[in-house]
Amino acid sequence: MNAVSVSRRSFLAASLAGGAALTFEAKLAFAAAPGAAAPAMLGVFVSIAPDNTVTILAKNPEIGQGVKTMLPMLIAEELDVAWSQVKIQQADDNADKYGPQFAGGSMTTPLNWLPARQAGAGARAMLVAAAAQQWGVPVASLTTADGKVMHAASGRSVTYAALAPVAAKMPAPDLEKVALKDPKSFKIIGKSRPGVDTPAIVRGEPLFGIDAHPAGMLYAAMVKCPVISGTLKSFDDAAVRKEKGVLAVVPITDGEIPAGKHNAVAIVGDSWWRVHKAREKLAVQWDTAGFDGYSTEGYAAQAKALLGAAPAKDLFKAGNADAALAKAAKVVSADYAYPFLAHATLEPQNCTALWHSDGKLEFWAPTQDPATARGDIAKVLGIDPASMTIHMTRIGGGFGRRLMSDFMIQTACIAKAVPGRPVKLLYDRTDDLRNDYFRPGGWHRMTAGVDASGALVALKDHFITFGENGKPMRAAGMLASEFPGPALADVHYGMSLLKTNLTTGWLRAPTSNAVAFVFQGFLDEVAEAAGTDLPSLMIKTLGAPRSFPSSDPDEPAFNTGRARGVVEAVCKFAGWTGKRSTTPGKGRGFGFYFSHRGYFAEVVDLTVADGQITIDKVWVAGDIGSQVINPMGAEHQMQGAVIDGIAQAMVWQPTEQKAGAITTENFGDFPLIRINQTPGEVAITWVVTDNPPTGLGEPTLPPVIPAIANAIKDATGKRLRSLPLTLA
Amino acid sequence: MAISLTVNRKPRTVDVEADKPLLWVLREDLNMPGTKFGCGAGLCGACTVILNGEAVRSCQTPLADAAGKDIVTIEGVTASPVGAKVVEAWTNLDVPQCGYCQAGQIMSATAMLTANPKPSADEVTAGMAGNICRCATYLRIQKAIAEASKAISGAAA
Numbered sequence: 001m002n003a004v005s006v007s008r009r010s011f012l013a014a015s016l017a018g019g020a021a022l023t024f025e026a027k028l029a030f031a032a033a034p035g036a037a038a039p040a041m042l043g044v045f046v047s048i049a050p051d052n053t054v055t056i057l058a059k060n061p062e063i064g065q066g067v068k069t070m071l072p073m074l075i076a077e078e079l080d081v082a083w084s085q086v087k088i089q090q091a092d093d094n095a096d097k098y099g100p101q102f103a104g105g106s107m108t109t110p111l112n113w114l115p116a117r118q119a120g121a122g123a124r125a126m127l128v129a130a131a132a133q134q135w136g137v138p139v140a141s142l143t144t145a146d147g148k149v150m151h152a153a154s155g156r157s158v159t160y161a162a163l164a165p166v167a168a169k170m171p172a173p174d175l176e177k178v179a180l181k182d183p184k185s186f187k188i189i190g191k192s193r194p195g196v197d198t199p200a201i202v203r204g205e206p207l208f209g210i211d212a213h214p215a216g217m218l219y220a221a222m223v224k225c226p227v228i229s230g231t232l233k234s235f236d237d238a239a240v241r242k243e244k245g246v247l248a249v250v251p252i253t254d255g256e257i258p259a260g261k262h263n264a265v266a267i268v269g270d271s272w273w274r275v276h277k278a279r280e281k282l283a284v285q286w287d288t289a290g291f292d293g294y295s296t297e298g299y300a301a302q303a304k305a306l307l308g309a310a311p312a313k314d315l316f317k318a319g320n321a322d323a324a325l326a327k328a329a330k331v332v333s334a335d336y337a338y339p340f341l342a343h344a345t346l347e348p349q350n351c352t353a354l355w356h357s358d359g360k361l362e363f364w365a366p367t368q369d370p371a372t373a374r375g376d377i378a379k380v381l382g383i384d385p386a387s388m389t390i391h392m393t394r395i396g397g398g399f400g401r402r403l404m405s406d407f408m409i410q411t412a413c414i415a416k417a418v419p420g421r422p423v424k425l426l427y428d429r430t431d432d433l434r435n436d437y438f439r440p441g442g443w444h445r446m447t448a449g450v451d452a453s454g455a456l457v458a459l460k461d462h463f464i465t466f467g468e469n470g471k472p473m474r475a476a477g478m479l480a481s482e483f484p485g486p487a488l489a490d491v492h493y494g495m496s497l498l499k500t501n502l503t504t505g506w507l508r509a510p511t512s513n514a515v516a517f518v519f520q521g522f523l524d525e526v527a528e529a530a531g532t533d534l535p536s537l538m539i540k541t542l543g544a545p546r547s548f549p550s551s552d553p554d555e556p557a558f559n560t561g562r563a564r565g566v567v568e569a570v571c572k573f574a575g576w577t578g579k580r581s582t583t584p585g586k587g588r589g590f591g592f593y594f595s596h597r598g599y600f601a602e603v604v605d606l607t608v609a610d611g612q613i614t615i616d617k618v619w620v621a622g623d624i625g626s627q628v629i630n631p632m633g634a635e636h637q638m639q640g641a642v643i644d645g646i647a648q649a650m651v652w653q654p655t656e657q658k659a660g661a662i663t664t665e666n667f668g669d670f671p672l673i674r675i676n677q678t679p680g681e682v683a684i685t686w687v688v689t690d691n692p693p694t695g696l697g698e699p700t701l702p703p704v705i706p707a708i709a710n711a712i713k714d715a716t717g718k719r720l721r722s723l724p725l726t727l728a
Numbered sequence: 729m730a731i732s733l734t735v736n737r738k739p740r741t742v743d744v745e746a747d748k749p750l751l752w753v754l755r756e757d758l759n760m761p762g763t764k765f766g767c768g769a770g771l772c773g774a775c776t777v778i779l780n781g782e783a784v785r786s787c788q789t790p791l792a793d794a795a796g797k798d799i800v801t802i803e804g805v806t807a808s809p810v811g812a813k814v815v816e817a818w819t820n821l822d823v824p825q826c827g828y829c830q831a832g833q834i835m836s837a838t839a840m841l842t843a844n845p846k847p848s849a850d851e852v853t854a855g856m857a858g859n860i861c862r863c864a865t866y867l868r869i870q871k872a873i874a875e876a877s878k879a880i881s882g883a884a885a
Binding site: 064198202208210273308346347349394397632640644647667676681682700 | 744745747748749752756758760761762763764765767768769771772774781790801803805815818819822823824825826827829830831834852853854856857859860861862863864866867868869870872878
């Protein structure tokens with residue numbers, strides 16, 4: 001048996017310290033070469049080559065949400081070039097230079113709508129200034145189009161390429177003052193553009209993290225502690241080291257990987273298949289004391305007991321909910337629940353890193369949040385954040401999983417042990433499903449009162465979630481300002497907390513994907529009790545257009561007028577009559593939700609036959625402000641999010657935990673939605689409002705979940721209050 | 729022991745363990761990373777290749793079983809007229825979101841349309857049910873297969 005601390009060093013001497021000399025100039029085969037020789041940089045995002053090719057850096061991680069196409073569209077629009085001239089290149093992580101570079105919270109659009117256009121307009125201003133100087137004419141006499149500057153009075157025109165060397169030396173304009181186009185003259189924004197990587201994807205070119213292959217690369221597989229938060233006690237790697245291709249065994253015990261310990265033993269070698277197979281030869285002992293009592297069943301039993309007690313903490317209290325309920329004409333009460341879920345990105349977690357001989361660390365990483373990863377790695381390994389280079393690869397699905405840094409920290413620990421050799425850590429599917437930052441489960445006891453006129457007058461929610469010391473864990477909270485609370489006089493939202501050893505995190509439309517189901521499902525019950533339908537109850541409760549500030553200072557206010565706009569739009573779009581279904585097995589349901597700055601209302605038609613639920617059609621009305629930037633990308637995000645929501649509602653199975661350990665194996669017991677479970681149609685309509693454009697990665701997802709539950713009630717009379725929705 | 733196979737019409741010889749799955753032979757030994765690892769259990773279809781005309785899960789195909797066989801991967805799929813039409817339709821409709829599953833989807837669609845150039849809607853869902861798309865691009869996959877089917881039938885007529 002090796003003591004952990006000793007063994008880390010011993011393997012180094014044994015395997016690699018004297019290894020072959022390797023080039024550190026490891027470059028990915030897929031690292032795009034810049035357009036042509038000597039391109040001139042105009043600002044940090046735009047360079048123009050002598051052939052008038054315009055290279056635009058895409059600064060944010062591409063997880064399939066389309067930002068690698070969308071952000072350059074904003075820049076190209078204001079730069080006033082033809083889209084056909086544009087080449088797009090992924091930027092490395094450098095937030096000081098490029099601004100925020102994360103892919104999360106559907107924030108890329110709201111954060112960049114203005115700055116990206118200003119960057120394009122600033123580069124254009126430098127080109128126009130160069131032409132004005134060259135021709136000795138006023139800037140105001142010049143126009144631009146398709147990568148050229150024109151002087152109408154003299155009929156002269158010149159390409160951006162010809163101006164670029166001079167323009168690059170012009171003083172940078174004040175981006176806050178630079179003129180932006182009137183949206184009416186947009187040529188690129190608002191026009192459908194296919195994904196910039198689509199041609200490379202369909203050719204099978206290496207683009208993803210898993211495809212990174214710096215010269216001399218080694219592979220690593222991990223044996224993880226089966227119980228999250230458990231620690232490595234001891235291991236014996238003598239048998240592993242005899243396996244073909246195995247070069248090193250590296251215990252990973254360094255520090256605290258964000259919000260949870262993820263101890264592991266990594267096996268490093270010349271083939272991932274070999275090192276993965278060698279895992280069975282590793283003898284390892286873990287210390288899981290104190291964590292093996294946690295289980296799915298245990299949480300449910302604790303939650304049931306807590307629901308009956310008073311909340312441990314108030315989230316929001318207005319008026320006197322109990323007194324109002326006592327006076328109400330009707331009182332409705334129901335318990336709702338939803339399970340822990342994994343993210344299951346199709347590209348398993350992976351990362352490639354090279355610990356250079358000078359101590360610098362270089363990554364090829366499918367990360368949604370490189371800046372946070374940089375900080376986390378620096379903290380855990382005790383290194384300078386500036387000593388790291390992070391190349392961002394295309395990402396085979398994010399859904400929030402890759403906002404976390406665990407897989408990068410683990411790779412850094414392994415790379416440190418094999419200096420001079422790039423190494424790729426790859427999880428297998430079971431590793432991936434068990435070592436996640438799970439969407440936390442939760443329980444809600446909802447109680448509502450309606451008055452004689454059918455108006456919602458009082459609401460209570462006792463929310464059972466996970467956390468400690470009065471604070472929910474990551475992605476386990478709910479907003480104190482959750483609608484309809486702020487619209488009512490008598491409200492009490494309270495919270496009680498359970499403990500878990502698991503790590504929790506953001507899953508696409510985090511908290512919203514659960515809370516929407518609970519609130520909109522429950523309000524459908526309230527509407528029924530009030531003798532009305534959910535859209536009518538919503539419109540009545542929303543009332544006059546007004547804004548309710550969010551209880552989270554980082555979150556936007558909730559505007560009841562915009563909410564009403566999409567509720568009415570989807571009802572019109574779907575031909576909603578409010579009448580209950582009269583055809584056995586056919587049902588129709590409604591759901592609304594506001595999240596990630598987007599207002600969405602959805603209607604679901606479904607059929608229940610032989611206990612099977614088939615989604616026939618989904619109608620979506622969305623308000624994301626004044627402009628849809630890339631319509632074909634937008635439609636794709638929304639259809640994908642709706643189907644993802646259907647999957648969460650009825651296909652995905654709970655991530656089960658027994659004796660502390662997650663028991664999920666693979667897509668057999670964690671099934672993902674397939675083509676034969678897809679609705680026939682997802683129809684979309686827009687409500688365009690005079691608000692800055694916001695993102696589409698997430699807000700379409702939440703409303704479909706309650707809409708399905710409500711449609712099942714309509715079809716069968718059965719009210720399902722627990723996810724996944726199953727007709728037992 | 730060296731094992732010979734044909735990949736995208738080129739003869740290749742690899743000298744690795746005979747039980748190494750074709751997926752990892754392609755990715756690690758033949759430098760063809762277009763074929764993707766998703767589950768390692770034949771459940772997701774990300775690793776689909778065409779072996780002697782049939783769509784197979786390369787993660788479940790030991791190298792020994794591929795010996796002497798004719799293998800088509802995403803890197804070579806456009807060499808067949810059907811594969812070229814499928815890729816063209818995928819591009820026109822901009823099917824990918826993250827794109828990770830799409831090599832497998834294209835290989836399954838190509839094998840299906842080669843055997844059955846005019847599948848019904850039910851045949852499409854049955855034929856493609858083995859390929860998971862976590863981004864749920866299924867509506868466009870259906871459209872792309874319909875477009876490719878039309879193009880293939882048009883070309884044949």
